[in-house]
Amino acid sequence: MPTVEERLAAVEARLAGVEIHLEHVATKADLAETKADLMTQLTWRMFGMIVGMFVAVASAVAVAQTVFD
Numbered sequence: 193m194p195t196v197e198e199r200l201a202a203v204e205a206r207l208a209g210v211e212i213h214l215e216h217v218a219t220k221a222d223l224a225e226t227k228a229d230l231m232t233q234l235t236w237r238m239f240g241m242i243v244g245m246f247v248a249v250a251s252a253v254a255v256a257q258t259v260f261d
Contacts, residue, residue, distance in 0.1 A: 194202075218226075
């Protein structure tokens with residue numbers, strides 16, 4: 193049966209392995225920043241799509257007026 197010191201050494205070794213991988217785990221702040229960036233990108237894309245839709249409709253109306261006049 194392992195001694196307490198041996199068991200503690202094994203736990204410390206495993207903990208060191210876990211700490212190595214914790215460097216790469218995203219924090220709550222990282223996730224919040226990513227979410228904010230994503231929302232900004234989506235907002236600008238939606239704005240661009242709406243402007244593009246208005247331009248397309250205006251162009252179609254202008255073409256229709258010249259064809260049917």
